[in-house]
């Protein structure tokens with residue numbers, strides 16, 4: 001999951017601002033889906049390993 | 060205060076092939092002056108050495124934290140924007156600084172200071188085309204923060220970032236409406252700049268042994284955002300509230316930091332001797348606890364109402380007895 005920098009923020013015309021909002025909403029939507037799908041798997045696996053005294057490998 | 064049931068510094072996550080030490084990347088022990096580099100989190104998503112830990116961190120954070128982060132990201136889409144072609148004259152930087160500070164306060168800022176942007180506050184590989192930084196501080200709800208390192212404190216941290224970002228975004232919009240370029244920076248989307256050096260230069264506080272800024276009123280119990288602009292503004296000066304006088308003998312944060320990431324000695328970092336947090340010890344604990352923050356909350360300066368009297372006593376003691384320090 002990533003936050004953003006200038007790529008969504010430099011729009012100047014009204015139309016480009018609408019387009020910026022649409023792209024950012026899509027970006028945030030993807031992040032939410034990832035948090036609840038891939039993230040759920042990671043959280044479950046991490047908790048299980050933590051309970052068993054095993055290691056969750058980051059790489 | 061005492062931290063609320065801190066878990067031990069033992070980790071159920073690790074690297075097969077650990078990346079370069081964050082302390083080396085930060086320039087610990089380096090005598091030459093150079094800019095800071097991103098180690099852990101960079102909003103551009105660039106391949107940072109500790110990227111895997113950052114990604115893991117963002118996935119294990121509770122939804123209560125993540126939802127504020129996402130809402131803040133949405134807010135910060137307005138960090139930049141069109142500048143009014145009709146420019147308001149700004150011939151009196153002193154008066155303009157007063158007006159901008161009043162506007163920031165009206166928007167909800169509790170601390171505002173202005174400084175010229177220096178190289179040490181810009182990350183390596185990043186460029187900033189503005190001359191001034193308006194640094195904004197907002198205190199966190201201490202009733203929540205006394206629960207560090209529990210989740211409710213982590214939620215409050217992110218909630219505060221969201222609130223202070225709103226102030227920065229609205230102040231940036233106000234300046235652009237006056238015909239001057241301005242860009243708001245709120246964490247965690249502050250890829251270009253380091254907030255703490257800017258805020259210290261802007262007179263919001265001093266660096267403490269725990270590596271965070273200490274303000275006379277709020278201690279370290281506040282969060283920062285900034286607006287960078289070319290609007291001509293009178294700048295503030297760094298303050299001396301007596302932080303070093305206390306840090307040289309106080310050991311509260313050192314004792315209470317579970318992974319022992321804090322040191323009683325200042326360290327040489329990129330050519331400057333200063334208080335430094337051991338990245339490799341702090342960050343795993345920070346990740347495990349979703350932001351830790353024990354050191355900033357146990358600091359005596361962060362106790363509500365204590366800072367002003369503490370500062371007065373420390374400065375008075377210094378002026379009457381030279382090198383005496385408070386325990």
Ligand code: SF4
Pocket residue numbers: 269315316317318319320321336340341342344345350351352353354355
């Ligand atoms: S934030 Fe880092 S330095 Fe501060 S107490 Fe926690 S682990 Fe220690």
Ligand code: SF4
Pocket residue numbers: 267268269305306307308309310311312313357358359360
């Ligand atoms: S807890 Fe004590 S040593 Fe640590 S930053 Fe605060 S005053 Fe300084």
